[in-house]
Amino acid sequence: MSSVKIRFLGGALEVGKEGVLVSNSSHTVLLDYGSTVSDDNPKFPEHVRPTEVDAAVLSHAHLDHSGALPYLYINNGPEVFLTEPTLELGRLLLRDFLNISGERLPYEFVEVEKMSGRATLVGYGDRVSRGGFEMSFLNAGHIPGSMMTSLSIDSKRILFTGDFNMLDTRLLKGAETVSEEYDAVIMEGTYSNKDHADRHDMEMELVAACNQIVEEGGTVLIPAFSVGRSHEVVASLRANGFKHQIHLDGMAREAAEIILRHPTYLRDHSEVERALNSVDWIDGWGSRKKAVRTPGVVVSPAGMLRGGAAAFYMERVAFEKKNGVFLVSYQAVNTPGRMLIESGKLPFRGKLRSVEAKVQSFDFSSHAGKSHLVKFIQALGGTPKVYLVHGEAESLRSFAQEMTQKSGVPVHAPSIGEIVEV
Ligand SMILES: [Zn+2]
Known part of the structure; x- marks a missing residue:
């Protein structure tokens, strides 16, 4: 029996403080570790001990994905995989976050520096192996440097989309559909209730x-x-x-x-x-x-x-x-x-x-609209279970129900703290 587990630390049934742990019995990868941004008091995902994380991945620079990550570097934080624009834009946003909310944050810029020191830069199409995990990275089309992460461990395959957009915009090429076979897909659902205007x-x-x-x-x-x-x-x-x-x-x-x-x-x-x-x-x-x-x-x-x-x-x-x-x-x-x-x-x-x-x-969204989420799910190979995160609870739940009942694709909107077996 497989022992690969996904634990949703935050960004589940909500927008903000994204954080997901993927682990088997001996290794753990952290996918994003963000904070809330529209609160006066920034909140973080559920706690993780830096020593239990073998590697972290940062999908893109936005604070709802990156804002809690420096907290892991107060002592010795994990190696973090990210693109070069994500590192540079992330440092800019974290510096600003510290300027505005510094006294309410449990870390300082020195932790951002330590995190940068543990960064391994990756590009789209790159493959790396760490601690039993194989990972590769794909364009997510959301903001400059944003990426999706494909992980394999113990012959299980998991895709983490981060925030993504399939439309070409003025700045970016849209994300492409993925046709490889997966056992689980962790997908954002910010706009799971509507389509964007032309x-x-x-x-x-x-x-x-x-x-x-x-x-x-x-x-x-x-x-x-x-x-x-x-x-x-x-x-x-x-x-x-x-x-x-x-x-x-x-x-x-x-x-x-x-x-x-x-x-x-x-x-x-x-x-x-x-x-x-x-x-x-x-x-x-x-x-x-x-x-x-x-x-x-x-x-x-x-x-x-x-x-x-x-x-x-x-x-x-x-x-x-x-x-x-x-x-x-x-x-x-x-x-x-x-x-x-x-x-x-x-x-x-x-x-x-x-x-x-x-x-x-004017709808300038950089997130996939509802029909693009459906298209993305339908293009996937295998029969993956889809976990929908990063959206308002009501939209996530109704999209999950609609997909599961009408299209027969198992889509679930997990709650914070939920652990699922792959
Ligand atoms: Zn974002």
């Missing part, structure tokens, strides 16, 4: 909406995360002929330098480079004030309007009719962004105030 139509709509506001003398605020989404939006505006000024705020500049340094991870390096070279970088309060006085587009964190320079921009953009606030990110519950979509109001100096600017949402 990408091309949506890009054209965004350009038209931005043109209209800017040509009538207004400013468009696009709240967007500094790693990936900001660059995707800029590249999309330029690729579709948007000629006016674009200002880019936050860590987007450092992230852009990292992204452009790794051309093989981009779909079309020169298109991205041209677009990013055309923007005005915001590097302080002076240029921030100037940016909101001139008609144009300002792309700035935070994507959900909490933190970053969001409060500054909201105050100057949201309460005037001539302006626009265009949302391009997932808006989690209890964030100002979600409040804006649901009520048209924003918290302002302790009160809720109606927004006068034009508010519109």
Whole structure:
């Protein structure tokens, strides 16, 4: 009988603090170890002892996958496999996380350094063996450097998708379907309840909406995360002929330098480079004030309007009719962004105030939509059991039920702490 087990440490029936352990009787691999990000107090997945982990894998740089990982390096943490963009973007995000939430985190930047010292860089198509595990890595199409991990141990095969997207975007080539045989697949299900709008139509709509506001003398605020989404939006505006000024705020500049340094991870390096070279970088309060006085587009964190320079921009953009606030990110519950979509109001100096600017949402998601998740599952070889993680509980459960009952594919949405045998 097999003794290969999967234990879900976090990111199960929730978005945030992803963490999965795969082990047999003598060896263990940790897949991602993230933290919550929309909480005031960051939470971590269930505890693991660094000494019980032979190796860790980091699927991509986002904090909900990486934010708890440095905690394992307070003493001697495990070797960690990741791509070079993931290491560099991860260090950038972890440094920022420490700047913002440092006093509430149980590690410091020295642990991030120790983690970097234990990094083994891998690329798509690479194969490695450690402690009885064979692992290989595939493009996940989610953010620059993101990867899926294929593991074999004791003749069992497991696929961990991490976050993935099958569509080509401005920045990235989409993930391809996988037809190899697996016994278990751990798959993200952020959008297991819906499909995305047609990408091309949506890009054209965004350009038209931005043109209209800017040509009538207004400013468009696009709240967007500094790693990936900001660059995707800029590249999309330029690729579709948007000629006016674009200002880019936050860590987007450092992230852009990292992204452009790794051309093989981009779909079309020169298109991205041209677009990013055309923007005005915001590097302080002076240029921030100037940016909101001139008609144009300002792309700035935070994507959900909490933190970053969001409060500054909201105050100057949201309460005037001539302006626009265009949302391009997932808006989690209890964030100002979600409040804006649901009520048209924003918290302002302790009160809720109606927004006068034009508010519109554009679906720039970098996660696979429902029919792509189905397509991905159907392309898999063998008869794998699918474990759906990383999504709101209700969507994960109903997708699992639908797939199991209607399509006869066993899909299960595990809970935190659940252990399954492969
Ligand atoms: Zn992600």
